[in-house]
Amino acid sequence: xxxxxxxxxxxxxxxxxxxxxxxxxxxxxxxxxxxxxxxxxxxxxxxxxxxxxxxxxxxxxxxxxxxxxxxxxxxxxxxxxxxxxxxxxxxxxxxxxxxxxxxxxxxxxxxxxxxxxxxxxxxxxxxxxxxxxxxxxxxxxxxxxxxxxxxxxxxxxxxxxxxxxxxxxxxxxxxxxxxxxxxxxxxxxxxxxxxxxxxxxxxxxxxxxxxxxxxxxxxxxxxxxxxxxxxxxxxxxxxxxxxxxxxxxxxxxxxxxxxxxxxxxxxxxxxx
Numbered sequence: 001x002x003x004x005x006x007x008x009x010x011x012x013x014x015x016x017x018x019x020x021x022x023x024x025x026x027x028x029x030x031x032x033x034x035x036x037x038x039x040x041x042x043x044x045x046x047x048x049x050x051x052x053x054x055x056x057x058x059x060x061x062x063x064x065x066x067x068x069x070x071x072x073x074x075x076x077x078x079x080x081x082x083x084x085x086x087x088x089x090x091x092x093x094x095x096x097x098x099x100x101x102x103x104x105x106x107x108x109x110x111x112x113x114x115x116x117x118x119x120x121x122x123x124x125x126x127x128x129x130x131x132x133x134x135x136x137x138x139x140x141x142x143x144x145x146x147x148x149x150x151x152x153x154x155x156x157x158x159x160x161x162x163x164x165x166x167x168x169x170x171x172x173x174x175x176x177x178x179x180x181x182x183x184x185x186x187x188x189x190x191x192x193x194x195x196x197x198x199x200x201x202x203x204x205x206x207x208x209x210x211x212x213x214x215x216x217x218x219x220x221x222x223x224x225x226x227x228x229x230x231x232x233x234x235x236x237x238x239x240x241x242x243x244x245x246x247x248x249x250x251x252x253x254x255x256x257x258x259x260x261x262x263x264x265x266x267x268x269x270x271x272x
Contacts, residue, residue, distance in 0.1 A: 069154060087225040095131040131180070133269035135160030139261040140189070144252035153199065154188055154252065156266045168266050169237065174268060176236045181272040184212075186240050189223040191251040196223050196240065201237040208243055228271075240266060 128155040136156035138144055144155050153172035168174050176182055184198060195215030200208040214225040229238075242250050 022245070030195050100123065124230075130163075131269065131270040131272070132163045132165035132178075133267070134166035134174070135161035135265065135267050137263050137265040138252070139263055140252050140256075141254035141261060146266070147249040147251050148242045149249045150242050150246040151244040153241045153248075154196070154264060156240075156264060160265075160267075166270065172239055174238045176238055176268070176270070177234060178270065179231050179234055180270050181228055181230045182238075183226075183228055183269045183271055184238070185226050185267040186265065187222050188240070188250075189222050189253040189256040189262050190219070191253050192219055192248050193217050194223065194248055195246060195248050196225060196239055197243045198225070198227065198229065199239040199241045200229065200231070201231045201239075202231070203236075206237075206239065206241075208241065213243065238268065 012089040020134055105107070137158050137160055138154075138156050139158065143157050149156055156168075156174075157171040159168070165177055166174065167177075186198075188196060195213055197214075198209045198212040200209055201207070209227075209229060212225060212227045212229070214223055216223055225240075252264060253262055
Protein backbone atom coordinates (compact mmCIF):
# COMPACT_ATOMS: atom_id res chain seq x y z
CA UNK A 1 0.00 0.00 0.00
CA UNK A 2 1.37 3.39 -0.94
CA UNK A 3 1.65 5.72 2.03
CA UNK A 4 3.72 8.66 0.91
CA UNK A 5 1.59 9.82 -2.06
CA UNK A 6 -1.15 8.65 -4.30
CA UNK A 7 -0.17 7.93 -7.83
CA UNK A 8 -2.34 9.40 -10.53
CA UNK A 9 -0.81 7.36 -13.31
CA UNK A 10 2.29 5.30 -12.51
CA UNK A 11 3.32 5.29 -16.15
CA UNK A 12 6.21 7.68 -16.53
CA UNK A 13 7.04 9.82 -19.47
CA UNK A 14 10.72 9.46 -19.12
CA UNK A 15 12.12 6.32 -20.69
CA UNK A 16 14.81 4.01 -19.42
CA UNK A 17 14.63 5.01 -15.68
CA UNK A 18 15.75 2.36 -13.28
CA UNK A 19 13.24 0.55 -11.19
CA UNK A 20 12.21 2.39 -8.01
CA UNK A 21 13.22 5.83 -9.27
CA UNK A 22 10.94 8.84 -9.27
CA UNK A 23 9.64 10.02 -12.61
CA UNK A 24 7.01 12.29 -14.29
CA UNK A 25 3.64 10.88 -15.22
CA UNK A 26 1.88 11.87 -18.43
CA UNK A 27 0.33 14.83 -16.64
CA UNK A 28 3.65 16.33 -15.68
CA UNK A 29 3.32 15.16 -12.01
CA UNK A 30 6.03 13.38 -10.16
CA UNK A 31 5.14 9.76 -9.77
CA UNK A 32 5.17 8.05 -6.47
CA UNK A 33 8.29 5.97 -5.75
CA UNK A 34 7.64 2.45 -6.85
CA UNK A 35 9.11 -0.62 -5.32
CA UNK A 36 9.42 -3.29 -7.85
CA UNK A 37 7.96 -3.65 -11.37
CA UNK A 38 5.04 -1.70 -12.81
CA UNK A 39 1.74 -3.38 -12.24
CA UNK A 40 -0.53 -4.66 -15.05
CA UNK A 41 -2.57 -2.16 -17.13
CA UNK A 42 -5.92 -1.41 -15.66
CA UNK A 43 -9.17 -1.87 -17.52
CA UNK A 44 -10.06 0.54 -20.41
CA UNK A 45 -11.97 3.57 -19.32
CA UNK A 46 -15.34 4.49 -20.79
CA UNK A 47 -15.50 5.80 -24.44
CA UNK A 48 -15.23 9.53 -24.76
CA UNK A 49 -17.83 11.72 -26.44
CA UNK A 50 -18.10 11.61 -30.29
CA UNK A 51 -16.07 14.30 -31.96
CA UNK A 52 -17.54 16.87 -34.38
CA UNK A 53 -18.23 15.85 -38.02
CA UNK A 54 -15.32 16.49 -40.34
CA UNK A 55 -15.49 18.41 -43.64
CA UNK A 56 -17.32 16.81 -46.61
CA UNK A 57 -14.99 15.06 -48.98
CA UNK A 58 -14.80 15.77 -52.73
CA UNK A 59 -17.71 14.76 -55.03
CA UNK A 60 -17.34 11.32 -56.52
CA UNK A 61 -16.90 10.79 -60.27
CA UNK A 62 -19.35 7.95 -60.84
CA UNK A 63 -20.81 7.17 -64.33
CA UNK A 64 -24.17 8.84 -65.28
CA UNK A 65 -27.01 6.36 -65.26
CA UNK A 66 -29.19 5.67 -68.35
CA UNK A 67 -32.00 8.13 -69.36
CA UNK A 68 -35.41 7.19 -68.07
CA UNK A 69 -38.45 6.60 -70.32
CA UNK A 70 -40.51 9.67 -71.50
CA UNK A 71 -43.57 10.53 -69.45
CA UNK A 72 -47.13 10.65 -70.86
CA UNK A 73 -48.15 13.72 -72.99
CA UNK A 74 -50.16 16.23 -71.00
CA UNK A 75 -53.67 17.42 -72.00
CA UNK A 76 -53.96 20.13 -74.72
CA UNK A 77 -54.21 23.61 -73.25
CA UNK A 78 -57.07 26.01 -74.13
CA UNK A 79 -57.00 27.90 -77.45
CA UNK A 80 -55.36 31.30 -77.21
CA UNK A 81 -57.31 34.53 -77.67
CA UNK A 82 -55.04 36.24 -80.18
CA UNK A 83 -56.50 38.39 -83.00
CA UNK A 84 -56.88 36.96 -86.50
CA UNK A 85 -54.25 38.01 -88.95
CA UNK A 86 -55.07 40.23 -91.97
CA UNK A 87 -56.81 38.69 -94.99
CA UNK A 88 -54.37 37.64 -97.64
CA UNK A 89 -54.36 39.00 -101.18
CA UNK A 90 -56.90 37.60 -103.62
CA UNK A 91 -55.48 34.90 -105.81
CA UNK A 92 -55.39 35.17 -109.58
CA UNK A 93 -58.58 34.53 -111.58
CA UNK A 94 -58.91 30.99 -112.78
CA UNK A 95 -59.15 29.96 -116.42
CA UNK A 96 -62.04 31.15 -118.61
CA UNK A 97 -65.64 29.93 -118.61
CA UNK A 98 -65.99 26.26 -119.25
CA UNK A 99 -67.73 24.80 -122.26
CA UNK A 100 -71.54 25.04 -122.42
CA UNK A 101 -73.23 21.84 -121.36
CA UNK A 102 -75.66 19.98 -123.61
CA UNK A 103 -79.19 21.31 -123.94
CA UNK A 104 -81.68 19.62 -121.68
CA UNK A 105 -84.76 17.80 -122.87
CA UNK A 106 -87.91 19.83 -123.58
CA UNK A 107 -90.35 19.57 -120.71
CA UNK A 108 -93.97 18.47 -121.18
CA UNK A 109 -96.52 21.01 -122.38
CA UNK A 110 -98.43 22.63 -119.54
CA UNK A 111 -102.23 22.58 -119.27
CA UNK A 112 -104.26 25.14 -121.16
CA UNK A 113 -105.04 28.25 -119.15
CA UNK A 114 -108.50 29.47 -118.23
CA UNK A 115 -110.43 31.37 -120.87
CA UNK A 116 -110.48 35.11 -120.15
CA UNK A 117 -113.61 37.15 -119.68
CA UNK A 118 -115.26 38.36 -122.89
CA UNK A 119 -114.03 41.71 -124.13
CA UNK A 120 -116.19 44.76 -124.71
CA UNK A 121 -118.22 44.51 -127.85
CA UNK A 122 -117.62 47.61 -129.90
CA UNK A 123 -120.19 49.53 -131.85
CA UNK A 124 -119.96 48.63 -135.54
CA UNK A 125 -117.90 51.25 -137.35
CA UNK A 126 -116.39 52.65 -134.10
CA UNK A 127 -112.70 51.68 -133.58
CA UNK A 128 -111.09 50.56 -130.34
CA UNK A 129 -114.16 49.00 -128.73
CA UNK A 130 -115.72 52.40 -127.86
CA UNK A 131 -119.48 52.64 -127.70
CA UNK A 132 -119.20 56.37 -128.40
CA UNK A 133 -116.48 59.04 -128.37
CA UNK A 134 -115.88 62.77 -128.93
CA UNK A 135 -112.81 65.01 -129.14
CA UNK A 136 -112.92 68.65 -127.99
CA UNK A 137 -109.99 71.11 -128.03
CA UNK A 138 -108.81 74.71 -127.68
CA UNK A 139 -106.04 76.66 -129.43
CA UNK A 140 -104.01 79.40 -127.71
CA UNK A 141 -103.80 82.21 -128.58
CA UNK A 142 -107.39 82.79 -129.41
CA UNK A 143 -109.14 80.49 -126.94
CA UNK A 144 -109.01 80.74 -123.11
CA UNK A 145 -107.99 84.41 -123.21
CA UNK A 146 -108.91 84.93 -119.54
CA UNK A 147 -107.27 83.16 -116.58
CA UNK A 148 -109.16 80.21 -115.03
CA UNK A 149 -109.90 80.98 -111.39
CA UNK A 150 -110.36 78.41 -108.61
CA UNK A 151 -113.71 76.61 -109.03
CA UNK A 152 -113.96 77.51 -112.74
CA UNK A 153 -113.62 75.27 -115.82
CA UNK A 154 -111.16 75.28 -118.72
CA UNK A 155 -112.74 75.95 -122.13
CA UNK A 156 -112.44 73.47 -125.03
CA UNK A 157 -114.54 75.44 -127.57
CA UNK A 158 -113.60 73.57 -130.75
CA UNK A 159 -114.85 70.18 -131.96
CA UNK A 160 -112.80 67.25 -133.17
CA UNK A 161 -113.89 63.80 -134.39
CA UNK A 162 -117.07 62.43 -132.73
CA UNK A 163 -119.69 59.70 -133.03
CA UNK A 164 -122.24 62.37 -132.18
CA UNK A 165 -123.59 60.95 -128.91
CA UNK A 166 -121.31 62.87 -126.54
CA UNK A 167 -121.93 66.59 -127.11
CA UNK A 168 -120.98 69.97 -125.73
CA UNK A 169 -123.42 72.23 -123.88
CA UNK A 170 -121.10 75.25 -124.08
CA UNK A 171 -117.35 75.98 -124.30
CA UNK A 172 -116.54 74.20 -121.00
CA UNK A 173 -119.42 71.72 -120.30
CA UNK A 174 -119.94 68.32 -122.01
CA UNK A 175 -122.91 65.96 -121.77
CA UNK A 176 -122.55 62.20 -121.18
CA UNK A 177 -125.91 60.90 -122.45
CA UNK A 178 -125.96 57.29 -121.27
CA UNK A 179 -125.31 55.72 -117.88
CA UNK A 180 -122.01 53.88 -118.18
CA UNK A 181 -118.23 54.02 -117.85
CA UNK A 182 -116.23 56.66 -119.71
CA UNK A 183 -112.50 56.99 -120.42
CA UNK A 184 -111.46 60.65 -120.04
CA UNK A 185 -108.13 62.03 -121.35
CA UNK A 186 -107.12 65.71 -120.99
CA UNK A 187 -104.04 67.92 -121.28
CA UNK A 188 -103.60 71.66 -120.73
CA UNK A 189 -100.50 73.91 -120.89
CA UNK A 190 -100.48 76.55 -118.09
CA UNK A 191 -97.96 79.13 -116.96
CA UNK A 192 -98.19 78.46 -113.22
CA UNK A 193 -97.68 75.49 -110.94
CA UNK A 194 -101.18 74.18 -110.31
CA UNK A 195 -103.76 71.38 -110.48
CA UNK A 196 -106.76 70.27 -112.55
CA UNK A 197 -109.67 68.01 -111.54
CA UNK A 198 -112.71 66.49 -113.27
CA UNK A 199 -116.11 67.79 -112.16
CA UNK A 200 -119.33 65.75 -112.63
CA UNK A 201 -122.86 67.14 -112.31
CA UNK A 202 -125.57 64.47 -111.94
CA UNK A 203 -128.32 67.10 -111.72
CA UNK A 204 -127.67 68.34 -108.19
CA UNK A 205 -124.61 70.50 -108.76
CA UNK A 206 -120.97 69.96 -109.68
CA UNK A 207 -119.00 67.52 -107.56
CA UNK A 208 -115.21 67.52 -107.99
CA UNK A 209 -113.90 63.92 -108.29
CA UNK A 210 -110.93 64.02 -105.91
CA UNK A 211 -109.47 60.78 -107.29
CA UNK A 212 -108.92 62.57 -110.63
CA UNK A 213 -106.71 65.45 -109.37
CA UNK A 214 -103.50 65.93 -111.39
CA UNK A 215 -100.95 68.74 -111.14
CA UNK A 216 -97.37 69.93 -111.34
CA UNK A 217 -95.00 71.69 -108.93
CA UNK A 218 -93.22 73.86 -111.53
CA UNK A 219 -94.25 75.89 -114.56
CA UNK A 220 -92.38 73.91 -117.22
CA UNK A 221 -94.75 71.17 -118.45
CA UNK A 222 -98.35 70.34 -119.31
CA UNK A 223 -100.88 69.12 -116.78
CA UNK A 224 -102.08 65.75 -118.11
CA UNK A 225 -104.83 63.43 -116.82
CA UNK A 226 -106.23 60.02 -117.82
CA UNK A 227 -109.07 58.49 -115.80
CA UNK A 228 -112.12 56.22 -115.92
CA UNK A 229 -115.38 57.51 -114.43
CA UNK A 230 -118.83 55.88 -114.14
CA UNK A 231 -122.09 57.81 -114.33
CA UNK A 232 -125.23 56.86 -112.41
CA UNK A 233 -127.80 59.03 -114.19
CA UNK A 234 -128.22 59.87 -117.88
CA UNK A 235 -127.12 63.21 -119.26
CA UNK A 236 -124.47 63.86 -116.61
CA UNK A 237 -122.31 66.92 -117.30
CA UNK A 238 -118.47 66.78 -117.32
CA UNK A 239 -116.00 69.67 -116.82
CA UNK A 240 -112.20 70.08 -116.39
CA UNK A 241 -111.64 72.54 -113.52
CA UNK A 242 -109.15 74.52 -111.45
CA UNK A 243 -110.07 72.96 -108.06
CA UNK A 244 -112.07 74.94 -105.52
CA UNK A 245 -109.82 76.53 -102.87
CA UNK A 246 -106.68 76.80 -105.03
CA UNK A 247 -104.79 80.07 -104.39
CA UNK A 248 -103.73 80.63 -108.01
CA UNK A 249 -105.69 81.42 -111.14
CA UNK A 250 -104.29 79.48 -114.12
CA UNK A 251 -103.09 81.13 -117.31
CA UNK A 252 -103.57 78.85 -120.33
CA UNK A 253 -100.23 79.26 -122.14
CA UNK A 254 -100.14 80.61 -125.72
CA UNK A 255 -97.22 79.68 -128.01
CA UNK A 256 -95.76 77.33 -125.34
CA UNK A 257 -92.25 76.34 -126.45
CA UNK A 258 -92.46 77.67 -130.04
CA UNK A 259 -94.22 79.89 -132.59
CA UNK A 260 -97.35 77.79 -133.17
CA UNK A 261 -100.60 78.06 -131.21
CA UNK A 262 -100.77 75.47 -128.40
CA UNK A 263 -103.70 73.08 -128.08
CA UNK A 264 -105.52 71.94 -124.97
CA UNK A 265 -107.58 68.77 -125.51
CA UNK A 266 -110.37 66.73 -123.97
CA UNK A 267 -111.18 63.26 -125.35
CA UNK A 268 -114.25 61.39 -123.99
CA UNK A 269 -114.96 57.77 -124.88
CA UNK A 270 -117.73 55.53 -123.55
CA UNK A 271 -116.45 51.96 -123.10
CA UNK A 272 -119.30 50.36 -121.18
